[in-house]
Amino acid sequence: GPKVLQIPSHQIIDMGQMVTLNCDPVSNHLYFYWYKQILGQQMEFLVNFYNGKVMEKSKLFKDQFSVERPDGSYFTLKIQPTALEDSAVYFCASSLQGNNQAPLFGEGTRLSVL
Amino acid sequence: GQQVQQSPASLVLQEGENAELQCNFSSTATRLQWFYQRPGGSLVSLLSNPSGTKHTGRLTSTTVTKERRGSLHISSSQITDSGTYLCAMERSTNTGKLTFGDGTVLTVKP
Structure with a gap:
C-alpha cells in the first residue's frame, strides 16, 4: 500500500547546527503534518501544511523551525539552530483530506542533538 | 490540563483474554482515532469514528462524543497485539x- 517515507531514520548532530528532516508523502495527498515525540512521552502536534502554506502550528513549533515543500518534492522540517531539547523522534504524516480521515504516518526520524 | 486521557496506562493480559482501553477528552471532538504504535x-x-460503534476484525471502537469518551475493545488478544x-x-x-x-501499553503473555 501507499507509504510515507522519512529520510534519514536517525540523525545525530551537534547543538547549534542546522538539520533538515525529509519526508516523502503519499503522492496524491494534499495535507502534511509533523509530530514530535520525546522518548517515553506523548506524541505532540507541531505543524500542518496545505497548498504551500502552514495552516496551524503549536507552541512547540519554535521560531527556529520551518517547513516547506518546494515543487512537490520532499516535505521538509528544518531546525536552525538546534537545541538539546529538540532531541526526539519526528513523525511525518500525510492525508488526502484535512479532516475526517486518519493520516498515514511515516516511520519517524530519530534526532539526537549532542 | 491534558486534553486526552487514556486508561489504563498499562495492561497485562494472558493470550486469549479481551482488552478494554478507555479514552476521555476534555474538549469538543468531531472524531476519535485509534492508533497502534509499534515498539519501533x-x-x-x-x-x-465520530460517534457510535465501528468494527474491524477483533477490534471494536465506541465513541460517545457528547459524553467525551471512547473505548477500544480488543477481543481474543494475541501476543502480536x-x-x-x-x-x-x-x-x-x-x-x-x-x-x-x-x-496504553498492552502486554499479552503466552
Missing part, C-alpha cells in the same frame, strides 16, 4: 490536527 515507534491507524495504543482527538478545525493521549 511507527504508527498504524486502527479505527476512526503487544504494543502501545494511542487515542487521538480531532476537532472541527478542518486542519486535520490530532491531539494524542499518553497511550
